[in-house]
Amino acid sequence: MATKNTTIRDVAREAKVSVASVSRVLNGTGGVTPETQRIVREVAARLHYVPDNAARSLITGRTHTIGAVLPDLYGEFFSELIRGIDLAARARGLHLLVSSSHDGVDAAAAAVRAMRGRVDGMLILSEHVDEKFLEENLPASLPAVLLDSPVKSTRFPVLNIDSRAGALAMVQHLIEKGRQNVAFIAGPKSNFDAQQRDKGYRAAMAKHAPDAPLNIVAGDFSEESGYRAGRELLAQKKRPNAVFAANDMMAVGCLYAFKEAGVDVPGDIALAGFDDILIARYVTPPLSTVQVRIADLGRIALERLAALLDPTDTTPASVQTLGCDIVVRETCGGNASAAPAPRKPKRPPST
Amino acid sequence: MATKNTTIRDVAREAKVSVASVSRVLNGTGGVTPETQRIVREVAARLHYVPDNAARSLITGRTHTIGAVLPDLYGEFFSELIRGIDLAARARGLHLLVSSSHDGVDAAAAAVRAMRGRVDGMLILSEHVDEKFLEENLPASLPAVLLDSPVKSTRFPVLNIDSRAGALAMVQHLIEKGRQNVAFIAGPKSNFDAQQRDKGYRAAMAKHAPDAPLNIVAGDFSEESGYRAGRELLAQKKRPNAVFAANDMMAVGCLYAFKEAGVDVPGDIALAGFDDILIARYVTPPLSTVQVRIADLGRIALERLAALLDPTDTTPASVQTLGCDIVVRETCGGNASAAPAPRKPKRPPST
DNA sequence: GGCGCAAACGTAAACGTTTTCATGGAAGCT
DNA sequence: AGCTTCCATGAAAACGTTTACGTTTGCGCC
Numbered sequence: 001m002a003t004k005n006t007t008i009r010d011v012a013r014e015a016k017v018s019v020a021s022v023s024r025v026l027n028g029t030g031g032v033t034p035e036t037q038r039i040v041r042e043v044a045a046r047l048h049y050v051p052d053n054a055a056r057s058l059i060t061g062r063t064h065t066i067g068a069v070l071p072d073l074y075g076e077f078f079s080e081l082i083r084g085i086d087l088a089a090r091a092r093g094l095h096l097l098v099s100s101s102h103d104g105v106d107a108a109a110a111a112v113r114a115m116r117g118r119v120d121g122m123l124i125l126s127e128h129v130d131e132k133f134l135e136e137n138l139p140a141s142l143p144a145v146l147l148d149s150p151v152k153s154t155r156f157p158v159l160n161i162d163s164r165a166g167a168l169a170m171v172q173h174l175i176e177k178g179r180q181n182v183a184f185i186a187g188p189k190s191n192f193d194a195q196q197r198d199k200g201y202r203a204a205m206a207k208h209a210p211d212a213p214l215n216i217v218a219g220d221f222s223e224e225s226g227y228r229a230g231r232e233l234l235a236q237k238k239r240p241n242a243v244f245a246a247n248d249m250m251a252v253g254c255l256y257a258f259k260e261a262g263v264d265v266p267g268d269i270a271l272a273g274f275d276d277i278l279i280a281r282y283v284t285p286p287l288s289t290v291q292v293r294i295a296d297l298g299r300i301a302l303e304r305l306a307a308l309l310d311p312t313d314t315t316p317a318s319v320q321t322l323g324c325d326i327v328v329r330e331t332c333g334g335n336a337s338a339a340p341a342p343r344k345p346k347r348p349p350s351t
Numbered sequence: 352m353a354t355k356n357t358t359i360r361d362v363a364r365e366a367k368v369s370v371a372s373v374s375r376v377l378n379g380t381g382g383v384t385p386e387t388q389r390i391v392r393e394v395a396a397r398l399h400y401v402p403d404n405a406a407r408s409l410i411t412g413r414t415h416t417i418g419a420v421l422p423d424l425y426g427e428f429f430s431e432l433i434r435g436i437d438l439a440a441r442a443r444g445l446h447l448l449v450s451s452s453h454d455g456v457d458a459a460a461a462a463v464r465a466m467r468g469r470v471d472g473m474l475i476l477s478e479h480v481d482e483k484f485l486e487e488n489l490p491a492s493l494p495a496v497l498l499d500s501p502v503k504s505t506r507f508p509v510l511n512i513d514s515r516a517g518a519l520a521m522v523q524h525l526i527e528k529g530r531q532n533v534a535f536i537a538g539p540k541s542n543f544d545a546q547q548r549d550k551g552y553r554a555a556m557a558k559h560a561p562d563a564p565l566n567i568v569a570g571d572f573s574e575e576s577g578y579r580a581g582r583e584l585l586a587q588k589k590r591p592n593a594v595f596a597a598n599d600m601m602a603v604g605c606l607y608a609f610k611e612a613g614v615d616v617p618g619d620i621a622l623a624g625f626d627d628i629l630i631a632r633y634v635t636p637p638l639s640t641v642q643v644r645i646a647d648l649g650r651i652a653l654e655r656l657a658a659l660l661d662p663t664d665t666t667p668a669s670v671q672t673l674g675c676d677i678v679v680r681e682t683c684g685g686n687a688s689a690a691p692a693p694r695k696p697k698r699p700p701s702t
Numbered sequence: 703g704g705c706g707c708a709a710a711c712g713t714a715a716a717c718g719t720t721t722t723c724a725t726g727g728a729a730g731c732t
Numbered sequence: 733a734g735c736t737t738c739c740a741t742g743a744a745a746a747c748g749t750t751t752a753c754g755t756t757t758g759c760g761c762c
Contacts (some may be wrong), residue, residue: 002655005490005491005492007748007749008748008749008750009748017711017712018711018712018713019712019713019748019749019750020711020712020713020714020750020751021711021712022550022709023749023750023751024710024711026748026749027750029750029751031709031710031711032710032711033709033710033711036710036711048487048490050464050467050468050490051467051468051748051749052409052467052468052471052748052749053467053468053749054405054408054409054414054468054469054747054748054749055405055409055468055717055747055748055749055750056468056748056750057405057717057749058403058405058406058409058716058717058718058719058747058748058749058750059716059717059748059749059750059751060717060749060750061717063405065448074430074434075427075430075629076426076427076430078430078433078434079426079427079429079430079433080424082429082430082433082449082451083425083429083451086449086450086451090450090453095447095448095450095465095469096448096450097416097446097447097448097449098433098437098447098448098449099446099447100433100437102432102441113401114446116356116401116402116403117401117402117403117405117406117407117718118404118405118416127759134408139356139401140356141356152753180384215759216448229573252633278426278630279629279630279633280630282603282630282633282634283633283634283635284634284635298459298691310463355759358717358718358719359718359719359720360718368741368742369722369742369743370718370719370720370742370743371721371741371742371743371744372741372742374719374720374721374742375720375721378720380720380721382739382740382741383740383741384740384741385741387740387741389750402719403717403718403719404719405717405718405719406717406718406719406720407718407719407720408719408747409717409718409719409720409746409747409748409749410718410719410720410721410746410747411719411720412747421727498748514707517740538752590734
């Protein structure tokens with residue numbers, strides 16, 4: 001069990017060459033006779049030799065690993081993001097070190113620092129990260145890409161979802177369907193996306209329904225807060241005829257509040273969410289929402305980071321924004337079919 | 352940008368002590384005057400010193416990282432599993448290197464080998480892994496825990512979901528509700544869980560409804576295959592009065608097939624799935640299913656692995672099985688309330 | 703045949719830690 | 733006082749690679 005692992009020296013000895021030659025063969029650096037190569041490879045295979053990554057990293061300064069620092073994420077957003085990152089990383093021969101599940105600026109700082117010497121670059125998604133944070137916690141030489149962040153940095157590329165445009169488009173759609181009185185269920189104040197969606201709502205109202213009153217109720221992205229918001233809206237003297245929730249879970253909560261009160265959706269009140277989570281298409285009636293291509297977000301972020309890793313890269317840091325599309329189902333009075341079409345068959349989870 | 356990172360030598364020089372002392376202080380090995388400690392810490396903080404993990408790993412042979420090798424997983428199972436693992440890992444000061452998204456035995460082998468020198472142990476969930484595979488691709492000294500696997504090894508602990516018992520309980524429940532003619536929508540032949548659920552179905556039928564015919568239709572865990580299976584069942588001369596699908600997505604597909612055909616669920620046919628994915632409670636009517644505590648699975652697996660990492664550990668390898676509970680909603684003629692209660696507020700995803 | 707040159711190969715330094723061992727000095731004991 | 737014991741500290745080895753540099757070898761050319 002505790003047998004020593006075979007090292008490059010063992011291979012060298014067995015193959016009757018120097019360690020340098022073994023290294024050259026295995027790395028394809030060239031300058032080795034085909035015959036010698038054959039022998040080395042044969043011996044390496046026979047001894048089950050696998051280079052030790054720690055030693056390799058130490059000398060080369062490269063780990064071929066990138067770190068993903070994420071907040072405490074649940075559900076689809078998380079898995080899709082990781083999937084997008086992992087796929088893109090694999091395509092480039094990079095490994096993925098994930099560090100999720102930490103709220104608080106201290107936890108984030110610890111996570112970032114713990115990656116020193118472990119990764120070549122980082123993908124960071126956290127409310128708590130600003131430029132100062134990065135200056136303090138990131139080694140000067142570590143490239144990083146920020147996801148979904150308000151910071152405008154000259155050093156770090158930022159990749160955002162265009163929440164504002166998505167929200168604007170959806171609210172505009174509702175208004176064009178003849179629902180002027182659009183209410184908005186807001187997300188957490190501190191959340192960047194929530195802020196952007198709020199802005200989108202306001203912009204759409206100002207532009208397309210300037211006479212209608214703004215009607216904003218608080219929420220925190222949870223289903224329960226959506227449910228409460230729904231009841232609150234029903235209690236208003238003048239009920240809105242459309243509700244736009246800052247995310248799908250709140251929209252679902254709101255939907256159940258409406259159902260419970262016997263309010264017809266979309267007959268009495270139209271409803272829309274944001275994110276296009278899986279359940280959006282399974283609630284009754286299926287929920288209109290704004291789709292974010294999360295896996296793409298991960299992929300693009302990783303590609304941006306990979307570019308940074310390449311020393312010949314000269315692309316300046318910039319803020320890039322990923323568009324999102326509205327998907328019209330039934331809750332906003334669209335004309336989709338009654339039963340959702342079976343999803344295109346994806347490879348199923350193993351259980 | 353490319354400034355050299357500060358090393359332990361820089362700290363030692365600045366603090367006017369030897370590198371040994373700095374190492375001792377920072378690792379809390381003891382044997383250092385409080386005063387010296389103070390100085391070292393102060394200098395280390397001032398210089399933003401962070402130890403290089405590659406060097407540390409090289410000498411200690413420990414990386415404080417565990418690797419998770421997973422197949423190409425989508426959705427909830429994946430994210431919950433990772434979450435469970437990550438949480439438990441963090442609690443132990445371990446990092447998590449994930450390698451998902453690879454089917455095929457070769458990809459799995461490459462993933463496993465690439466982790467040499469990068470991790471202290473591995474969590475492996477893959478159809479393609481058997482004992483021979485591990486012997487060939489795992490360094491002798493690397494501990495590993497297998498998830499959801501049929502292999503019985505003396506060297507590697509295995510952690511399974513008790514799919515068989517869960518399926519048995521659910522089918523038994525359906526029969527006890529008066530539905531003797533339970534049909535089963537099977538999962539992929541090669542999938543271990545699918546096999547276990549099949550066994551559970553057969554066992555329950557044999558024991559509690561020995562006179563009813565077995566009625567098994569094929570599926571592949573996808574919603575679409577569930578939909579097709581549903582239509583197939585409806586076309587039978589003698590329709591079953593209950594359907595148990597090997598996972599929730601197929602149950603949902605089946606449910607839409609029934610809805611489309613105007614079949615009342617659970618009035619005409621009862622329905623149940625397996626996994627308790629999020630959408631199970633949001634379809635109409637809410638789906639009865641078998642709950643798997645996936646995050647727990649991840650947590651327990653990691654704890655098992657962590658125990659293996661401890662050299663004083665003597666626990667022998669064993670096959671451990673994690674129970675699962677049936678959750679009765681409306682599709683099996685249970686008596687749950689009409690609208691699902693809002694879920695207990697979890698921390699919301701960031702978008 | 704001597705010369706130079708390039709290709710193949712080997713030697714050893716370097717990477718940044720941890721850890722063993724040696725050393726010096728202070729303190730405790732008789 | 734002389735002895736041992738113990739503790740804080742430093743010097744240096746070790747971990748397994750890559751790579752700069754030096755050495756050998758083979759070969760063609762004059």
